Amino acid sequence: MDYFEHDSSTGKAILxxxxxxxxxxxxxxxxxxxxxxxxxxxxxxASAGSFLDLCYAPELAAEVTLQPLxxxxxxxxxxxxxxxxxxxxxxxxxxxxxxxxxxxSPVRNLSDFNRLKDQGAVARLEPVYETVSRVxxxxxxxxxxxxxxxxPWTVATYVVEGGTSADRKNTKLAAFAGADWFxxxxxxxxxxxxxYLSAQIEAGAEVVQVFDTWAGxxxxxxxxxxxxxxxxxxxxxxxxxxPGVPVIGFARGIGVGHLEFARQCGLDAVGVEWSVPLDWxxxxxxxxxVMQGNLDPLCLVAGGEGLAQGVQRICxxxxxxxHIMNLGHGIRQDTPPEHVAELVKxxxxxxxxxxx
Ligand code: CP3
Numbered sequence: 001m002d003y004f005e006h007d008s009s010t011g012k013a014i015l016x017x018x019x020x021x022x023x024x025x026x027x028x029x030x031x032x033x034x035x036x037x038x039x040x041x042x043x044x045x046a047s048a049g050s051f052l053d054l055c056y057a058p059e060l061a062a063e064v065t066l067q068p069l070x071x072x073x074x075x076x077x078x079x080x081x082x083x084x085x086x087x088x089x090x091x092x093x094x095x096x097x098x099x100x101x102x103x104x105s106p107v108r109n110l111s112d113f114n115r116l117k118d119q120g121a122v123a124r125l126e127p128v129y130e131t132v133s134r135v136x137x138x139x140x141x142x143x144x145x146x147x148x149x150x151x152p153w154t155v156a157t158y159v160v161e162g163g164t165s166a167d168r169k170n171t172k173l174a175a176f177a178g179a180d181w182f183x184x185x186x187x188x189x190x191x192x193x194x195x196y197l198s199a200q201i202e203a204g205a206e207v208v209q210v211f212d213t214w215a216g217x218x219x220x221x222x223x224x225x226x227x228x229x230x231x232x233x234x235x236x237x238x239x240x241x242x243p244g245v246p247v248i249g250f251a252r253g254i255g256v257g258h259l260e261f262a263r264q265c266g267l268d269a270v271g272v273e274w275s276v277p278l279d280w281x282x283x284x285x286x287x288x289x290v291m292q293g294n295l296d297p298l299c300l301v302a303g304g305e306g307l308a309q310g311v312q313r314i315c316x317x318x319x320x321x322x323h324i325m326n327l328g329h330g331i332r333q334d335t336p337p338e339h340v341a342e343l344v345k346x347x348x349x350x351x352x353x354x355x356x
Contacts, residue, residue, distance in 0.1 A: 014076045014144040014324060015206060017290055018246035018268045022321045027075035028347050029146070030340070031250070031271070032330030033068040034080050038337060040067050051096045055081050056127045062134035069143060071337065072344050075324075076144040076207070077135055079200065081128050083150025083211055086196055087159050089121040090188065106162035108170060110181040118188050122195040129203035136204030147205030149196050151212035151251070152189035152230040159185065168217050175222050190230045194237035201242045209248040209271070210234060213329075216253020216273075224264075227251055232265040239266070248292060252329060256280070262289035274299075274328035278317035292324040295343075297332045303339040308346055315350035 013027035035041055041064055048054040055061055065080040084102050088094040093105040107113055136145055150158075153171075158164070160171040160182075174182040197208045215227045235247045250271030251261050258270045262285070269290035272281065281291050299310040314325070325347050331340075 010142040012075070012142055012144045012206070015246070017321065017324055018207060018248075025075075025351050026315070026320060026323060026325055026347055027144075028325035028344060029074050029076035029078065030068075030327055030331050031078075033072075033074065033078065033340075034064050035331065036333040037331060037335040038067055038071070051082075052094070055085060058127050058130035058134055061127070061131040062138065065131065065135045066138060068340075069139070072340050073348075074143070074344065076146050077139060078146040078148060078209070079128065079132055079135060079205065081131065081148075083148070083155055084158055085125060085128065086121070086149060086189070086192060087155055089124040090118060090192065091116045091121075092159055101164045102158060103163045104158055106170075107159050107181075107185060108174075113181040113185055116185075116188065118192050121192055122199055125196060125199070129199050132200050132203035132205055144206050145204060146207045146209055146248075147197060147200030148209045148211060149193045149234075151210045151215070151227065151234075151249075152186045152193065153215060153218070153226045154211060154213045155189055156182070156185055156226075157214050157217075168214055172217060172222075175218075175226055186226060186230055190233045190237075193234050194241075197234070197238050198241050201238070201245050205245075207246045207248060208238060209250060212249065212251040214253075215251035215257075220257070223254065223257065227254075228261060228264045231261075231267075235265050235267060250292070259285055259288055269324060271326065272328065278314060282318050286319045286322040290322045290324060291318060292326045294326070294328040297327045297329055297335070300327065300339050300343060301332055301335050303336065303342060307339060307342060311343060311346035312350060315347065320354065 011024055013023035013025050016023040017027055044064060045054055048057060048060050061080045065077050069077055084094055095103050097103055139145060157168045157171045210231055212227055218227055231249055238247055246268035248269040249261060249265055249267040252273050255276060258272055262270050267289060269292050272291055272293040274294045274296040276294060285291055295310055299307055
């Protein structure tokens, strides 16, 4: 099995890139690499009951985290959990309805906000830290372990809307109004996210990623205030407690804004969506930071020659020593698992063509 193929003297390629050294091979992992496209995930999820039951059962969550690594020769594991566990711990009721996505009790004014409780919230997520330490023990030496949280803006959109929404309208109206309760919600998410990520690091996470899936909603004035400023505080807070642990930011949909994002937040890497031109990434973004991405998840669904060309184009255009191969957003559930194996093979072939 690929999983055990490497000897223990091999370094962790993902940490090498994040620490600004040339990696022994181009690291690759995929956002949402554990999940419903894998039959073994669907099987375990059915036996656990619900998605949330699975998240709070460390033994099962650790197994699900490892499933993609048993199949594919990846360079990192990402802990199996969800960005919505933190607002749940803060007191938002949370349920995942089959085929409907998440449902939360909405926070739309000061009295809703006052029902949230940050006291003890991060301690309630103890099962997540236990998952981290179980995975850490099981991982081969060359595989890095990534912890994560949602960014305040993205988490706030789910909290304010009460779930997934078409246009995040209520959240944007609160942002344009600069409502006091909304500022307080963002502030609470910043502080608890620092504690949450720190606890994951103390349990064994070696890298942390902040997911701002809905950053592209914001015009640049609001982006500074609700995406960059909160993530800058989270990155600085994590760094002050755990210097040397790299922080990756994924602000989806901000285009050329990724450069300013990396600068203002002092990030070690930024996740980039597929619509960002590779030439700009190479000439400009990689001068500032490491680029993580940016294959279109549908290119992976397509497979075949299109996938081979998509991977080759990225590998031939962007800087090797400043790149973590990934998708531009999470893997889709209609992805054939064999295509992931092909993707990894193409990345390894690109290394060989470089003469590596
Ligand atoms: O990357 C991984 O493999 C680790 C686990 C992980 C999950 N969610 C598991 C999950 C991570 C990192 C996330 C992040 C997450 N969760 C984000 C940010 C990244 C992104 O994809 O944009 C967001 C916005 C969420 C919130 C969320 N969780 C939604 C909107 C949904 C329902 C829609 C969907 O895709 O199913 C989830 C559910 C969820 N989170 C599943 C998994 C494996 C599917 C649950 C199931 O098994 O039914």
